[in-house]
Amino acid sequence: MVGGRVGRLVGLGLLVLVVFGASLALGARWLGVGAVWHALTEASGSDADVIVRSLRLPRTTVAVLVGACLGVAGALMQGHTRNALAEPGIFGVSAGAALAVVLGLQIGVVESVGSTVWCALIGALIATFGVQRLASRGSGASPVGLALTGAAVAALLGAMTSAIVLLDANTLDGYRFWAVGSVAGRGFDVAGQVLPFAAVGLVLAAINARDLDLLALGDDVAAGLGLSIRRARLVGLLAIGLLTAAGVAACGPIGFLGLLAGHVARRIFGARNSWLIPASALIGAAALVTADLVGRLVGGAGEVQAGVVLGVVGAPLFVMVVRRRAVVL
Amino acid sequence: MNPRTLVLSAACALLAIALALVSLSVGTTKLPVADVVQALLGGGDGGTRLIVLELRLPRVATGLLVGIAFAVSGALLQTLSRNALASPDIVGVNSGASAAAVTVIVLAGTGGGNISGVAARVGIPLAAIIGGLAATAIVGVLSIQRGVIDAGRIVLIGVGVAAAANSIVAWLLVIGDVTDAGRAAAWLAGSLNARTWSDAIPVGLAVLLLLPVAVAFNRDLDALVLGDDVASSLGVRVSRVRIALLVIATVLAAMATSGAGPIAFVALVAPQIAQRLAKTERPPLLSTALLGALFVTAADLVARNGLEVLQVGPYELPVGVVTAAAGAPYLLHLIGRQQKGR
Numbered sequence: 001m002v003g004g005r006v007g008r009l010v011g012l013g014l015l016v017l018v019v020f021g022a023s024l025a026l027g028a029r030w031l032g033v034g035a036v037w038h039a040l041t042e043a044s045g046s047d048a049d050v051i052v053r054s055l056r057l058p059r060t061t062v063a064v065l066v067g068a069c070l071g072v073a074g075a076l077m078q079g080h081t082r083n084a085l086a087e088p089g090i091f092g093v094s095a096g097a098a099l100a101v102v103l104g105l106q107i108g109v110v111e112s113v114g115s116t117v118w119c120a121l122i123g124a125l126i127a128t129f130g131v132q133r134l135a136s137r138g139s140g141a142s143p144v145g146l147a148l149t150g151a152a153v154a155a156l157l158g159a160m161t162s163a164i165v166l167l168d169a170n171t172l173d174g175y176r177f178w179a180v181g182s183v184a185g186r187g188f189d190v191a192g193q194v195l196p197f198a199a200v201g202l203v204l205a206a207i208n209a210r211d212l213d214l215l216a217l218g219d220d221v222a223a224g225l226g227l228s229i230r231r232a233r234l235v236g237l238l239a240i241g242l243l244t245a246a247g248v249a250a251c252g253p254i255g256f257l258g259l260l261a262g263h264v265a266r267r268i269f270g271a272r273n274s275w276l277i278p279a280s281a282l283i284g285a286a287a288l289v290t291a292d293l294v295g296r297l298v299g300g301a302g303e304v305q306a307g308v309v310l311g312v313v314g315a316p317l318f319v320m321v322v323r324r325r326a327v328v329l
Numbered sequence: 330m331n332p333r334t335l336v337l338s339a340a341c342a343l344l345a346i347a348l349a350l351v352s353l354s355v356g357t358t359k360l361p362v363a364d365v366v367q368a369l370l371g372g373g374d375g376g377t378r379l380i381v382l383e384l385r386l387p388r389v390a391t392g393l394l395v396g397i398a399f400a401v402s403g404a405l406l407q408t409l410s411r412n413a414l415a416s417p418d419i420v421g422v423n424s425g426a427s428a429a430a431v432t433v434i435v436l437a438g439t440g441g442g443n444i445s446g447v448a449a450r451v452g453i454p455l456a457a458i459i460g461g462l463a464a465t466a467i468v469g470v471l472s473i474q475r476g477v478i479d480a481g482r483i484v485l486i487g488v489g490v491a492a493a494a495n496s497i498v499a500w501l502l503v504i505g506d507v508t509d510a511g512r513a514a515a516w517l518a519g520s521l522n523a524r525t526w527s528d529a530i531p532v533g534l535a536v537l538l539l540l541p542v543a544v545a546f547n548r549d550l551d552a553l554v555l556g557d558d559v560a561s562s563l564g565v566r567v568s569r570v571r572i573a574l575l576v577i578a579t580v581l582a583a584m585a586t587s588g589a590g591p592i593a594f595v596a597l598v599a600p601q602i603a604q605r606l607a608k609t610e611r612p613p614l615l616s617t618a619l620l621g622a623l624f625v626t627a628a629d630l631v632a633r634n635g636l637e638v639l640q641v642g643p644y645e646l647p648v649g650v651v652t653a654a655a656g657a658p659y660l661l662h663l664i665g666r667q668q669k670g671r
Contacts (some may be wrong), residue, residue, distance in 0.1 A: 089492075134661050151419075152657040155594050159653030162518045163646055172514060173507050180499040256492045305499065311496020318489040319471055324481060 005275055008268055008275070012282040016064065020287045023060040024052050027296045062186040063292050063306065064285040066247045067257060069198050071284020072205045073243040074258020075265060075276050079212040080236045087258040088124075088244040091150030094253040095157035096127025097245055098179065102161050105171050116178075121245035127153060128241040151210050180255035181307020183292050194246040201242030202281070208236045209273040216271065242285065254307045256314045257284050287314070334607045334616050341619035348626045349393060353385045355634060364397040383480035392629045392648070393622040394532040396595060398585035400621020401536075401543055403596030405578040408550050409571050410483050415462075416597040417582035420487030423591035424494035425464020426583055427517055429456040430590075431498050435505035435511045445586045453516070454531070461583030464490055469575055472581070483553050483575075519592030519649025521629050535584040539577050543668035544614055546574060554611045594651040594656035595621050601660060628652045 024036045030049050038044075039052035070088065077086035086093045100123025101116055109115055134149045165172045211232035214222040223229055247254065265279035288306060294313065295304040353365045358380055367373040368381040399417065406415040417423050433456045468490050472482040498517070502510045549570045552560040557567050582596065599621040600612030607613050628651040635651070636644045
């Protein structure tokens with residue numbers, strides 16, 4: 001059984017490699033395997049080398065990183081809330097990051113991706129902890145309470161964002177390009193700036209996986225088995241906040257990736273989080289790279305942003321997953 | 330209807346009327362409430378009548394009607410899916426309507442020639458209605474499994490369809506020019522600015538026709554609260570009733586969206602507040618409707634005058650910004666109280 005799971009995980013890893021390669025080779029100009037290999041190993045400054053090394057490689061790298069972050073964030077949220085709807089977008093985390101970025105744009109502190117990351121991180125963390133605190137008044141965070149609280153916070157933050165955006169055309173102009181969710185034009189500098197956040201988030205998620213399995217048995221049983229529920233929740237929230245902030249800062253609020261990755265992973269690997277979390281990372285990465293590639297191929301000169309592709313293509317896939325299995329975790 | 334629900338309904342109705350009168354009297358030209366009442370009853374001088382009946386009343390009436398429509402839509406959806414999160418926002422009505430309306434705004438906007446009078450008057454509302462109905466039809470059909478619409482599945486599939494529609498909206502905002510994007514963003518926030526009777530009347534007709542139909546389903550709704558099995562053993566044809574209610578809820582929300590844009594949170598919050606205030610097992614329809622009207626009217630009053638009172642400047646906010654800002658904390662408060670009580 002374990003062998004089968006390892007095999008499937010390796011399969012997912014290969015899938016990521018394949019779409020990574022395809023993303024380097026395909027686009028407005030189609031390159032052969034040889035040209036891509038040449039660009040990667042012994043670049044000589046030809047057109048093809050420039051396209052691969054300075055355009056396609058950076059954005060594909062960012063897509064892998066962000067896809068993994070948002071995929072894991074979704075799986076973690078689904079585990080912690082025991083709610084099939086859980087996703088950074090729906091639970092107000094992306095909305096918090098978005099509001100912080102819009103505030104940053106308005107005040108003028110957001111000039112580079114670097115400052116966007118910090119804004120998004122602060123917003124995401126405040127939103128994550130706010131939702132958790134609000135939902136855990138009284139007898140602790142119940143899955144339904146957390147879901148409702150997240151929806152309320154998301155709406156509140158969204159309203160504040162649109163109030164700011166509507167009063168100022170400049171902010172709207174910056175915001176709409178960021179809010180669509182895209183990896184276009186993202187370079188290695190972006191990946192470098194979000195990498196520390198992503199790495200810490202992924203490590204925390206890995207640490208949290210076993211605790212999540214215990215939490216799935218119910219808070220009382222988990223506490224009886226010696227788990228510090230407070231600490232497990234805290235680590236989980238910190239991981240969700242960091243991963244979402246990294247993803248949102250680099251690419252804007254790309255919706256749906258968390259839902260999609262978490263559900264697909266659950267279908268392939270079952271409920272064990274030690275398998276689910278790495279699987280969600282790989283599925284998220286493959287999905288975002290594929291979405292970006294599809295957007296480049298269908299859009300022609302003006303490409304369709306990855307966030308749009310994920311929304312339109314991901315939705316039917318997601319509906320299929322929902323229709324095949326029970327919705328309550 | 331129990332006494333508590335009756336008192337709640339009466340209180341909401343009175344407050345809504347009072348706020349509507351205040352809303353008719355304030356603005357660039359301040360009018361005494363007595364003059365407003367006189368104008369409404371057919372008296373008053375020409376200037377007052379013009380301001381009250383032609384300029385302000387359509388907006389106030391649209392607000393009241395849209396509030397009723399959203400709130401009842403939310404109450405029906407929450408009851409039939411037995412999920413407090415269910416609202417037109419979640420099951421795809423609003424996002425379908427938004428995608429269609431923004432398509433019209435952007436594609437017919439300054440990029441491809443200014444939107445003409447007829448297209449603006451008919452095109453956007455019509456697109457909103459068609460988009461809202463289409464999205465919900467998709468959600469409804471996809472939620473059917475073995476001949477039954479599954480309650481949890483409606484919400485989950487609605488989320489999927491909404492995500493698709495929202496990403497189309499984001500894309501349209503990027504490809505449009507910034508003026509159209511601004512107009513689309515204002516529409517998306519939900520605004521009662523510059524409404525005319527042609528906005529109010531369709532919503533009014535929908536409310537007039539569908540609210541009695543919804544009330545006629547009261548007994549079935551009571552049974553649905555107890556679960557599908559109990560309901561069908563009580564003689565309710567669960568699947569058929571659910572489809573009928575889904576259609577009613579969708580049409581109400583789509584009409585409301587076409588009148589004023591997808592005003593956030595009314596459909597989610599009004600039923601929840603009404604249910605908790607009335608201490609009933611499900612949102613009471615009539616109280617919810619009146620509470621929705623009260624909510625939107627109050628929010629619009631704040632949206633029109635709030636920034637000026639705070640001396641930020643002469644800006645008007647879209648009403649949807651205020652409904653969300655006011656509704657969300659109240660919902661948070663209610664969730665917190667419920668959890669403490671557990």
